[in-house]
Amino acid sequence: MSFFGACMNPIQSLLVALPPETAHNLAMSALSSARHLPGKVTPLAGKQSTFLGKSLRNRIGLAAGLDKNAEAVLGLARCGFGFVEVGTVTPLAQPGNPKPRMFRLPEHGALINRMGFNNHGMHTMARRLSAVRESGRLNGTLLGVNLGKNKDTPNDQAVSDYVKGMDCLHTYADYFTINLSSPNTPGLRALQHGQALHTLLSKVKEQQLALAGSSTPVPLMLKVAPDLDQAEVGQIAEQVIACEFDGLIATNTTVARDAVAGHQHAAEQGGLSGAPLAQRSVEVVRQFRRELPEQVAIVGVGGISSAEDARTMLDAGAQALQIYTSFIYQGTNLVRNLVESTIEP
Numbered sequence: 001m002s003f004f005g006a007c008m009n010p011i012q013s014l015l016v017a018l019p020p021e022t023a024h025n026l027a028m029s030a031l032s033s034a035r036h037l038p039g040k041v042t043p044l045a046g047k048q049s050t051f052l053g054k055s056l057r058n059r060i061g062l063a064a065g066l067d068k069n070a071e072a073v074l075g076l077a078r079c080g081f082g083f084v085e086v087g088t089v090t091p092l093a094q095p096g097n098p099k100p101r102m103f104r105l106p107e108h109g110a111l112i113n114r115m116g117f118n119n120h121g122m123h124t125m126a127r128r129l130s131a132v133r134e135s136g137r138l139n140g141t142l143l144g145v146n147l148g149k150n151k152d153t154p155n156d157q158a159v160s161d162y163v164k165g166m167d168c169l170h171t172y173a174d175y176f177t178i179n180l181s182s183p184n185t186p187g188l189r190a191l192q193h194g195q196a197l198h199t200l201l202s203k204v205k206e207q208q209l210a211l212a213g214s215s216t217p218v219p220l221m222l223k224v225a226p227d228l229d230q231a232e233v234g235q236i237a238e239q240v241i242a243c244e245f246d247g248l249i250a251t252n253t254t255v256a257r258d259a260v261a262g263h264q265h266a267a268e269q270g271g272l273s274g275a276p277l278a279q280r281s282v283e284v285v286r287q288f289r290r291e292l293p294e295q296v297a298i299v300g301v302g303g304i305s306s307a308e309d310a311r312t313m314l315d316a317g318a319q320a321l322q323i324y325t326s327f328i329y330q331g332t333n334l335v336r337n338l339v340e341s342t343i344e345p
Contacts, residue, residue, distance in 0.1 A: 114270030278303025289317025
């Protein structure tokens with residue numbers, strides 16, 4: 001049995017015996033039903049800190065991609081996360097890429113997905129987040145909203161999709177993440193570079209300030225790919241500073257396959273996530289930390305599967321962490337272990 005198999009509880013073991021999307025849908029249905037449980041939902045007690053100008057009860061968050069439609073916010077918050085990020089959401093609902101589009105690599109503690117921003121659209125998410133906020137039950141868990149563009153929106157019009165998402169959802173979000181780094185929407189990653197990046201980030205910044213008026217703006221994060229060289233890291237950091245973004249999330253999934261070469265699913269198109277990404281994500285975080293001023297927050301994500309991984313990412317310069325693939329394999333016990341292991345610096 002692999003390490004990840006040994007860490008699974010019975011529910012996890014049952015879910016991973018099912019096809020990946022079937023298991024995902026069942027898990028989301030179960031987590032969604034948790035909204036019927038009484039009482040307020042509070043994060044696990046961990047190292048309290050200030051994150052994007054807000055109080056963060058612990059430094060462990062859930063990355064975008066699991067709850068694409070904000071169907072299970074309260075259920076996921078019950079798992080103890082200090083912050084939960086929903087999405088990626090686009091202005092219009094879209095089905096995503098053809099199935100099958102998610103593949104498990106349990107021997108590597110990894111997944112490959114080419115979901116393609118399948119989601120119910122921003123208006124459906126707004127209704128669900130409105131219900132969460134009106135319930136008053138989210139007691140300290142920060143809520144991020146990850147924004148993307150529709151597949152059919154040309155890159156030169158992409159900013160309009162991000163602006164629409166901000167306009168629709170800013171009432172409910174503790175922060176926005178601008179996702180330009182998924183490998184599963186054709187051409188999206190081209191927006192991470194050059195004039196295209198500057199134009200998009202500057203217009204998003206303008207919208208942030210316009211929506212805020214005299215109120216405090218909803219903070220902006222940029223999510224970047226792991227497949228960047230040093231020059232690209234420097235160029236992106238320049239634009240994050242110039243456009244006064246509040247933070248960076250590093251990293252998204254990778255298109256590299258070196259770490260899983262020979263696996264039956266290694267040739268599948270899409271983004272690889274999980275343990276094989278850990279070393280590269282840490283290095284990208286370290287590079288950005290050298291380039292960015294201290295007040296620009298960095299969230300480290302990618303391959304965090306243990307307390308040691310978490311401490312390594314924090315040592316590289318991340319202020320907070322997110323998990324996704326390891327949560328699928330290991331479940332809620334991992335959240336508690338990571339919170340406890342990151343109480344001290």
